[in-house]
Amino acid sequence: MSTNHERHMPHEMRASATSPLPNPLGGERRIYVWRGHRVAYVVHGHGDPIVFIHSIHAAAWNAEWRRTVPALTEHTSYALDLLGFGASDRPPLRYTAQLYLQLIHDFLVDVVGEPALLVGSSLGATYAIAIAADHPQLVRGVVAIGPGGVSRLITQGGMPFGAIQGTFRTPVVGAALFKALVSHPSIRFFLKDIYAFGLDRETEQLYWLSANQPNARFAPAAFVGMQLNWDIRQRIAQVECPLLIAWGTRASQTPYAEAAQVMRRAPQAELVSFEAGDLPHEEVPHVFNAVLKDFAHRTVAAV
Numbered sequence: 001m002s003t004n005h006e007r008h009m010p011h012e013m014r015a016s017a018t019s020p021l022p023n024p025l026g027g028e029r030r031i032y033v034w035r036g037h038r039v040a041y042v043v044h045g046h047g048d049p050i051v052f053i054h055s056i057h058a059a060a061w062n063a064e065w066r067r068t069v070p071a072l073t074e075h076t077s078y079a080l081d082l083l084g085f086g087a088s089d090r091p092p093l094r095y096t097a098q099l100y101l102q103l104i105h106d107f108l109v110d111v112v113g114e115p116a117l118l119v120g121s122s123l124g125a126t127y128a129i130a131i132a133a134d135h136p137q138l139v140r141g142v143v144a145i146g147p148g149g150v151s152r153l154i155t156q157g158g159m160p161f162g163a164i165q166g167t168f169r170t171p172v173v174g175a176a177l178f179k180a181l182v183s184h185p186s187i188r189f190f191l192k193d194i195y196a197f198g199l200d201r202e203t204e205q206l207y208w209l210s211a212n213q214p215n216a217r218f219a220p221a222a223f224v225g226m227q228l229n230w231d232i233r234q235r236i237a238q239v240e241c242p243l244l245i246a247w248g249t250r251a252s253q254t255p256y257a258e259a260a261q262v263m264r265r266a267p268q269a270e271l272v273s274f275e276a277g278d279l280p281h282e283e284v285p286h287v288f289n290a291v292l293k294d295f296a297h298r299t300v301a302a303v
Contacts, residue, residue, distance in 0.1 A: 084219025
């Protein structure tokens with residue numbers, strides 16, 4: 001049961017967030033001060049904790065959970081905006097997978113304060129699995145949606161990706177290139193395959209708003225430079241808590257055929273497929289939410 005750990009946190013960690021971005025998840029947007037940076041998250045509902053970790057791309061943020069978090073009122077949902085994305089600060093750091101893994105770890109310790117169910121998408125799922133393997137005391141279960149780190153997104157860095165990352169970080173050329181990358185037509189082009197049933201205007205606008213914030217290019221530049229990749233081929237077999245692998249059968253970024261490779265590495269896991277693209281929680285939320293609620297109930301009962 002919830003320990004209300006946040007009541008004992010320093011005042012700055014409970015401060016309300018002010019941001020030009022809307023909060024389509026409901027609940028309350030708050031700030032976690034981490035290494036001097038403001039990390040935004042939304043907290044919603046009451047009960048056993050669920051922590052949501054969004055996917056990573058040029059326009060990524062926690063808005064992708066807007067059709068799931070409001071449906072989980074019987075749980076305390078925490079939906080992070082990873083540093084460099086969404087309503088969080090976007091400092092010109094050298095972003096790495098290790099940085100995000102440490103951020104998620106510290107968030108679980110400092111803010112959540114008890115074992116949580118982690119729900120991640122794409123690289124967010126990769127990080128959730130890594131945390132569960134390396135810090136089992138913090139995690140009671142994992143739902144991994146199309147995780148990387150097994151069949152792809154394994155290797156870090158290397159040429160020419162480092163050069164591309166460096167270009168995006170430059171103040172003039174990089175800023176101009178990124179602005180073109182996150183225009184409305186570019187966002188539609190990139191996301192048209194991720195959403196198997198089409199991208200509606202509201203979703204496009206939410207992604208555009210996040211991607212067009214000041215300094216938005218630095219974290220995605222690290223993704224392009226392959227600095228956010230993380231190899232979990234060995235770790236995934238070490239996860240001892242309940243593990244659910246979720247996959248859209250029409251996924252394009254992480255095709256459904258790759259689910260077989262993941263399951264070979266994690267024979268202890270369950271696999272659930274959805275008639276959807278890479279983000280089944282966006283396209284078939286009623287189906288996804290039912291699966292998530294059932295899994296969450298089972299992880300609580302198993303404790």
